Amino acid sequence: MFVIQIKVGRMENFVYLLGDPLAREGLVVDSGWEIQPILEAAESAGTRIKYVVATHGHFDHTTTLHELAEKCGAEVLIHENSSLGGGRRLRGDDQILVGEESVRVIHTPGHTEDSICLYDGKNLLTGDTLFIGGWGRTDLPGGSAEKLFASLHGSIMKLPDTTVIYPGHDYGRVTHRILGEEARSNKALLARDLKSFLRLSS
Numbered sequence: 001m002f003v004i005q006i007k008v009g010r011m012e013n014f015v016y017l018l019g020d021p022l023a024r025e026g027l028v029v030d031s032g033w034e035i036q037p038i039l040e041a042a043e044s045a046g047t048r049i050k051y052v053v054a055t056h057g058h059f060d061h062t063t064t065l066h067e068l069a070e071k072c073g074a075e076v077l078i079h080e081n082s083s084l085g086g087g088r089r090l091r092g093d094d095q096i097l098v099g100e101e102s103v104r105v106i107h108t109p110g111h112t113e114d115s116i117c118l119y120d121g122k123n124l125l126t127g128d129t130l131f132i133g134g135w136g137r138t139d140l141p142g143g144s145a146e147k148l149f150a151s152l153h154g155s156i157m158k159l160p161d162t163t164v165i166y167p168g169h170d171y172g173r174v175t176h177r178i179l180g181e182e183a184r185s186n187k188a189l190l191a192r193d194l195k196s197f198l199r200l201s202s
């Protein structure tokens with residue numbers, strides 16, 4: 001699938017348009033602060049937006065979710081643990097079908113209870129679970145360092161080294177990176193056990 005990364009708003013948010021270029025159908029992952037750049041990207045790609053998916057419920061990712069979905073006749077998808085209203089609920093391992101392609105939902109709690117990553121078999125959109133050179137904070141309501149460690153090591157690190165990581169914020173020196181490379185320098189991924197990870201978080 002093609003991936004278009006779009007930076008929006010004043011908190012360095014990245015939102016994404018993922019699509020099947022043949023079917024000209026796609027999904028938006030997070031909508032952030034403003035919908036215009038997303039609509040423009042979809043128009044340039046000649047892609048109809050079928051779904052608007054939230055990686056988690058935090059306002060900087062979801063403020064315009066319903067507005068965007070309404071504007072393009074799309075359906076909002078949110079994890080079942082979300083406290084946000086509206087939208088169809090997702091569970092871990094659900095498949096979201098776009099054209100001839102599919103995107104798998106990976107439930108990755110830790111930053112929040114409703115955090116998910118989206119995986120198309122090559123690209124992984126990590127929301128606030130994993131950043132380039134960093135990881136999601138766990139001190140906000142619903143956060144858990146133990147769960148984040150399990151999500152990073154039990155789910156994300158099980159994916160192929162060649163997986164391309166696309167984070168929910170532009171906090172790194174680069175905008176995306178392959179997992180194999182990230183795993184060699186990101187302290188959260190280098191942590192060998194929960195105890196070492198908790199030392200990083202405290």
Ligand SMILES: [Fe+2]
Pocket residue numbers: 056058111128
């Ligand atoms: Fe967040």
